[in-house]
Amino acid sequence: MPNVDVIIFGGGIAGLWTMHEASRRGYRCLLLEAFVLGSGQTVASQGIIHGGxxxxxxxxxxxxxxxxxxxxxxxxxxxxxxxxxxxxxxxxxxxxxxxxxxxxxxxxxxxxxxxxxxxxxxxxxxxxxxxxxxxxxxxxxxxxxxxxxSPYSLIQNLADAFPDQIFQYDPKSLKFIHDPSGKLTAVQIQAPDGTPTTIQTAAVLLTAGSGNETLLKLAHPDSTVQQQNRMQKxxxxxxxxxxxxxxxxxxxxxxxxxxxxxxxxxxxxxxxxxxxxxxxxxxxxxxxxxxxxxxxxxxxxxxxx
Ligand SMILES: Cc1cc2nc3c(=O)[nH]c(=O)nc-3n(C[C@H](O)[C@H](O)[C@H](O)COP(=O)(O)OP(=O)(O)OC[C@H]3O[C@@H](n4cnc5c(N)ncnc54)[C@H](O)[C@@H]3O)c2cc1C
The missing domain is CATH 3.30.9 (D-Amino Acid Oxidase; Chain A, domain 2)
Structure with missing residues (x-):
């Protein structure tokens, strides 16, 4: 797999919309989905474009x-x-x-x-x-x-633009790799044939909804970072x-x-x-x-x- 600018975790509305926005600005993006695109809240939502x-x-x-x-x-x-x-x-x-x-x-x-x-x-x-x-x-x-x-058709519509940049992966195989200064520089997942694949990245974006907490713990086992990044559920x-x-x-x-x-x-x-x-x-x-x-x-x- 190529090296990228951003790895996005989670393909609900937040991840897919961000992928469009980041790609439009010239960033090379890869989206990793653990289950089915939008399967957290997006597909289960009422689909109203709220005005507040x-x-x-x-x-x-x-x-x-x-x-x-x-x-x-x-x-x-x-x-x-x-x-x-x-x-x-x-x-x-x-x-x-x-x-x-x-x-x-x-x-x-x-x-x-x-x-x-x-x-x-x-x-x-x-x-x-x-x-x-x-x-x-x-x-x-x-x-x-x-x-x-229809949230389902929205997810399809957004995902169709990136047939080669969205992958389903096994979250159990995930490892975040840091350089000696502690900066996150790469992500390791298992390829479909079982071999570990490492992807170098400049940034990681967590848009995995309720999955963010686990990902954050894995990326930063240091509890201070987790406390600073409390998610809203x-x-x-x-x-x-x-x-x-x-x-x-x-x-x-x-x-x-x-x-x-x-x-x-x-x-x-x-x-x-x-x-x-x-x-x-x-x-x-x-x-x-x-x-x-x-x-x-x-x-x-x-x-x-
Ligand atoms: C019943 C209900 C009705 C709603 N109605 C509306 C509405 O009408 N209008 C509105 O604007 N909002 C509505 N919302 C809120 C809206 O659905 C959410 O704010 C929005 O869908 C959140 O999107 P998301 O991409 O952040 O998360 P999600 O849609 O939850 O997407 C997260 C994605 O990450 C994936 N994931 C999870 N763990 C991992 C992992 N470890 N690695 C990689 N991927 C992972 C999931 O499978 C999923 O695809 C509603 C919510 C609910 C529950």
């Missing part, structure tokens, strides 16, 4: 929250093939998301905050434009400039609804939270499936399967009269 609604609701206008506000327009151009990375082969499930609220006061305040903080103010729908599903909801119904994509458990459902994508705002976020996909039998995220998925982490389903049913009944 959640941070807006929580009044968190931090630097990163401000940058998220720009994401819908950046992605829209890539998805249209008008800027790199070219994502024109990615399936767009919806071009926008609905925004509505429940009857509570906190819900009204949340909706007001959302309209004030977002880069592109949600469009208020006329009664004719409101989907049947939300016809019984209080207040005005908004439509936001957030596209919903944010598990989510969505509920899925299957039945005779209209395709639908949107957020129900309640106070400083998105009480439910619904996205739609099609299952292998061609049926619409709703993915129930938002606060339901955050709370769902502490619940078993049955509790989560019951909770999701209650939250859906409260959100959609």
């Amino acid at each position: 609604l959640k941070y807006t609701l929580q009044g968190m206008m931090t630097g990163s929250a401000r940058r998220i506000r720009e994401m819908p327009s950046i992605w829209r151009k890539s998805l249209a093939g008008e800027q790199l990375p070219d994502l024109s082969q990615t399936e767009i499930r919806s071009n926008n998301c609905y925004l509505w609220r429940t009857e509570s006061l906190s819900s009204r305040l949340g909706m007001f905050g959302a309209k004030m903080g977002l880069q592109v103010v949600p469009k208020n729908l006329t009664p004719d434009e409101v989907p049947d599903l939300l016809s019984g909801c209080p207040g005005s119904i908004g439509q936001m400039d957030e596209q919903v994509i 944010r598990p989510l458990h969505m509920a899925l609804v299957r039945g005779t459902l209209p395709p639908f994508n949107g957020h129900c705002v309640d106070g400083a939270k998105t009480r439910v976020t619904i996205t739609s996909d099609i299952d292998c039998q061609g049926r619409t499936v709703w993915q129930i995220g938002g606060q339901v998925a955050e709370t769902g982490v502490t619940m078993n399967r049955r509790e989560l389903i019951e909770h999701a049913v209650r939250e859906l009944s409260a959100s959609i009269p």
